[in-house]
Amino acid sequence: xxxxxxxxxxxxxxxxxxxxxxxxxxxxxxxxxxxxxxxxxxxxxxxxxxxxxxxxxxxxxxxxxxxxxxxxxxxxxxxxxxxxxxxxxxxxxxxxxxxxxxxxxxxxxxxxxxxxxxxxxxxxxxxxxxxxxxxxxxxxxxxxxx
Amino acid sequence: xxxxxxxxxxxxxxxxxxxxxxxxxxxxxxxxxxxxxxxxxxxxxxxxxxxxxxxxxxxxxxxxxxxxxxxxxxxxxxxxxxxxxxxxxxxxxxxxxxxxxxxxxxxxxxxxxxxxxxxxxxxxxxxxxxxxxxxxxxxxxxxxxx
DNA sequence: TTCCCTGCAAACATTTTGCAGCACT
DNA sequence: AGTGCTGCAAAATGTTTGCAGGGAA
Numbered sequence: 453x454x455x456x457x458x459x460x461x462x463x464x465x466x467x468x469x470x471x472x473x474x475x476x477x478x479x480x481x482x483x484x485x486x487x488x489x490x491x492x493x494x495x496x497x498x499x500x501x502x503x504x505x506x507x508x509x510x511x512x513x514x515x516x517x518x519x520x521x522x523x524x525x526x527x528x529x530x531x532x533x534x535x536x537x538x539x540x541x542x543x544x545x546x547x548x549x550x551x552x553x554x555x556x557x558x559x560x561x562x563x564x565x566x567x568x569x570x571x572x573x574x575x576x577x578x579x580x581x582x583x584x585x586x587x588x589x590x591x592x593x594x595x596x597x598x
Numbered sequence: 599x600x601x602x603x604x605x606x607x608x609x610x611x612x613x614x615x616x617x618x619x620x621x622x623x624x625x626x627x628x629x630x631x632x633x634x635x636x637x638x639x640x641x642x643x644x645x646x647x648x649x650x651x652x653x654x655x656x657x658x659x660x661x662x663x664x665x666x667x668x669x670x671x672x673x674x675x676x677x678x679x680x681x682x683x684x685x686x687x688x689x690x691x692x693x694x695x696x697x698x699x700x701x702x703x704x705x706x707x708x709x710x711x712x713x714x715x716x717x718x719x720x721x722x723x724x725x726x727x728x729x730x731x732x733x734x735x736x737x738x739x740x741x742x743x744x
Numbered sequence: 745t746t747c748c749c750t751g752c753a754a755a756c757a758t759t760t761t762g763c764a765g766c767a768c769t
Numbered sequence: 770a771g772t773g774c775t776g777c778a779a780a781a782t783g784t785t786t787g788c789a790g791g792g793a794a
Contacts, residue, residue, distance in 0.1 A: 468748055468793045489783080504751050509784060511749095525671045529783085545717055554714045560706030560724060568700045570731025571691055578706060578724045585716025614768045614773055635758080650776050655759060657774095675758085750791075760781070767774075 453534055455481050458520055465518065475499055476511050480521060485551030486531035543578045549587035599680055601627050604666055611664065621645055622657050626667060631697030632677035689724045695733035 458477040459469055479495050489508055497503040512532055515521040522535045536555060545554040560578055604623040605615055625641050635654055643649040658678055661667040668681045682701060691700040706724055
């Protein structure tokens with residue numbers, strides 16, 4: 453997804469296109485993994501000294517309501533990332549280091565034969581965590597990124 | 599797991615057995631699903647009027663460090679429940695209404711053939727959410743439980 | 745010009761910490 | 770009696786809300 457598309461979508465909904473929102477869009481487009489509200493703030497405040505946390509939260513919520521970003525609960529809190537472009541059902545490999553996510557289409561639900569008596573499945577969660585190639589090889593790439 | 603076992607385990611570690619801790623143990627033993635710290639507090643304060651939130655948090659952490667309860671991140675926050683007794687690898691059906699969890703032993707990892715180039719899997723998450731028999735049939739059981 | 749967006753301040757919710765007194769062992 | 774547990778108070782975090790001014794359309 454391109455910055456332009458995001459901006460266009462916001463504009464189409466009658467929202468104002470501010471410098472902050474452009475920067476926020478770029479931030480997500482450029483970042484493959486998840487971002488915490490705090491990380492977003494810290495990235496933005498470098499460009500906009502006066503940046504406030506509430507604007508970050510407000511805009512994250514806006515982007516989420518527009519289905520541009522999605523929220524995910526990690527063990528250490530809420531994080532956001534660009535929603536997957538595809539509508540196809542899929543799951544993710546998630547790098548524990550850089551949090552980059554890589555989609556795959558195998559779904560285990562096809563193989564679950566037995567449900568508890570009377571259990572009615574509604575949704576499921578299947579994610580595989582590990583280390584991506586970059587974070588394994590580039591020993592200190594992670595350190596550098598921090 | 600029985601209240602007695604939990605108490606015994608705490609006692610063995612040299613911890614004091616207080617009335618609150620007995621009640622807390624009973625609470626988890628009697629409750630099949632997950633509990634938020636707030637729910638724990640609200641249940642406990644009925645018995646101990648002076649009960650404070652910090653005691654709840656402290657004891658939850660103690661029980662967690664002893665591997666008696668486990669923590670789980672839901673979309674609406676952290677919740678706790680008794681750790682599964684079995685050591686066998688397994689996953690869970692989780693009721694969206696009462697949050698009761700039912701273990702099953704099928705594991706999709708055996709069927710994932712391809713990993714992204716260089717990806718090194720470490721752990722995974724597979725949970726199936728839905729409605730258990732009780733919460734489907736007893737139409738208002740849920741409402742009553744609230 | 746209009747009205748949305750922003751920063752500020754403050755409120756709110758959740759979780760943690762220091763301390764003194766009380767209770768378990 | 771000794772020490773760990775508890776409640777209280779306060780602080781640290783994370784998130785939300787009301788308001789007035791500034792900026793996008």
